[in-house]
Amino acid sequence: MSELIIALSIIMVKVTVVFSVLMLMVAYVPLMERKVLGHMQVRHGPRRVGWHGLLQPIADGLKLFFKEEIIVDHANKGLYHLAPVLYMTCALALYAVIPFGNEINILGRVIPLHIADVNIGILYIFAISSLGIYGVVLAGWSSNNKYSLLGAIRASAQMISYELPLGLSIIGVVMLAGSLSMVEIVNAQENVWFILLQPFGFLLYLICAFAECSRTPFDLVECENELVAGYQTEYSSMKFALFYMAEYTHIIAVSAIAVTLFLGGWRDPLMSPVVWVLERIPVLGSLTIQLIGLVPPVVWFLMKVISFVFFFIWVRATFPRFRYDQLMGFGWKVLLPLTLVNIVITAFIMIIV
Amino acid sequence: MTAFFFFPIAIVVLISASLVIFFRNPVHSALSLLLTFFSLAGLYILLNAQFVAAIQVIVYAGAIMVLFLFVIMLLNLDKVKKERERHPLQKAFGILIASLLLVVLGSVIASGILYGTKGIYTVEKVAAIGNTKAIAGLLFTDWILPFEITSILLLAAIVGAIVLSKKEL
Numbered sequence: 001m002s003e004l005i006i007a008l009s010i011i012m013v014k015v016t017v018v019f020s021v022l023m024l025m026v027a028y029v030p031l032m033e034r035k036v037l038g039h040m041q042v043r044h045g046p047r048r049v050g051w052h053g054l055l056q057p058i059a060d061g062l063k064l065f066f067k068e069e070i071i072v073d074h075a076n077k078g079l080y081h082l083a084p085v086l087y088m089t090c091a092l093a094l095y096a097v098i099p100f101g102n103e104i105n106i107l108g109r110v111i112p113l114h115i116a117d118v119n120i121g122i123l124y125i126f127a128i129s130s131l132g133i134y135g136v137v138l139a140g141w142s143s144n145n146k147y148s149l150l151g152a153i154r155a156s157a158q159m160i161s162y163e164l165p166l167g168l169s170i171i172g173v174v175m176l177a178g179s180l181s182m183v184e185i186v187n188a189q190e191n192v193w194f195i196l197l198q199p200f201g202f203l204l205y206l207i208c209a210f211a212e213c214s215r216t217p218f219d220l221v222e223c224e225n226e227l228v229a230g231y232q233t234e235y236s237s238m239k240f241a242l243f244y245m246a247e248y249t250h251i252i253a254v255s256a257i258a259v260t261l262f263l264g265g266w267r268d269p270l271m272s273p274v275v276w277v278l279e280r281i282p283v284l285g286s287l288t289i290q291l292i293g294l295v296p297p298v299v300w301f302l303m304k305v306i307s308f309v310f311f312f313i314w315v316r317a318t319f320p321r322f323r324y325d326q327l328m329g330f331g332w333k334v335l336l337p338l339t340l341v342n343i344v345i346t347a348f349i350m351i352i353v
Numbered sequence: 354m355t356a357f358f359f360f361p362i363a364i365v366v367l368i369s370a371s372l373v374i375f376f377r378n379p380v381h382s383a384l385s386l387l388l389t390f391f392s393l394a395g396l397y398i399l400l401n402a403q404f405v406a407a408i409q410v411i412v413y414a415g416a417i418m419v420l421f422l423f424v425i426m427l428l429n430l431d432k433v434k435k436e437r438e439r440h441p442l443q444k445a446f447g448i449l450i451a452s453l454l455l456v457v458l459g460s461v462i463a464s465g466i467l468y469g470t471k472g473i474y475t476v477e478k479v480a481a482i483g484n485t486k487a488i489a490g491l492l493f494t495d496w497i498l499p500f501e502i503t504s505i506l507l508l509a510a511i512v513g514a515i516v517l518s519k520k521e522l
Binding site: 079127138149153160179 | 380387391411414445
């Protein structure tokens, strides 16, 4: 019995830690976005609240908490309240299978640093993220507003269309790792990260991930100039904030999945080609190897995820938005065939080598 | 452990499945059908069929129900509802057919056909090979012909849909 209680409390502690770190990141990624966008557009971004705007997320949170909550007439009340909760829950549930570090030893107990190692890890992620669409669709429908409904319809069409190439772009990784479990996939990247073996797959995953998160250049779902703000037009106060938070949770989740599948997860960059190069550099090379070895795996994981999030922001500052028919045409006529070609080529090479 | 999870999930399945037909609003019906699919996936997990559970959520809850909702929202069925007429014999026929179905289902369950002989894939064996590998192995060896025929069927449906929707090819 005590064994069960210990096991349960370990899981609870892990969930709490992951949740707290995640919420901290969700609070500060918007600030990072505003700062990075600002500097890319040669301005400062927020810098009034705290040192260089460091307390801005707290100020924003307080403001949203105290805003008036407006529920529109003829809104479908139950679903109107359910939608943001559903969206946030689905975004959070994604983190259950992401391994964020190697095993650690506490008091003679080996604790693996992932919440759950499901043998269908990738399928679990697809299942949960496909449920996330309902949050958006219901929000748009229940708020009884034309623009919201149009946003929701765009969202559902876009997410269904891009889920397919997203899933197929990962098949290459699954074939190389020979497993659907996220932990096994990270273990399979011990010698070389999959981005080197699957550069094409990584690129395709990247494009589809942007579409799944409905970020620029695929943010037609909330397109301010055509649809006001899409599905979240009628939401105010904390419900609006919940959508906002869920969006950033989703971005971080997609980054964490990309890091796990293609960038070696929590592994340090000492894969065999890098070591081979470093060993040929006198003195400095071995020093670098030692320095890299000192950094704990969790820090590598967080660093990779944050750089990926930075990439998301960078793209937002760089690219204009797609037109809707272009978006659909691109998804079905370009991305889908390319992912299939990627799978076939991967299979051929795997058989030959 | 299994019973602890089975009964709550089973109750959710039954209630949400009956709500599908009792709700007046088609969007609510669609959502309770979604809940039914989702809890069915829970039952599959209790049966050690994780792969089927994931596919159930991805295909039914994630794709098919989204399309259902999509169509319901676009059609705006609120207006159609008021014009729905009731045939006087509708109820009597409904009860007759439902009770016939009950008799058929009841006799099948009572006869014990559903508990056929046990196959070679025990829980331990599936856990050792891995759920996905076991299914893939069978699907691409013993059941390759039905698998391919199903895919041709789906292909025909896709081509048909494109032919119907495109005015000029």
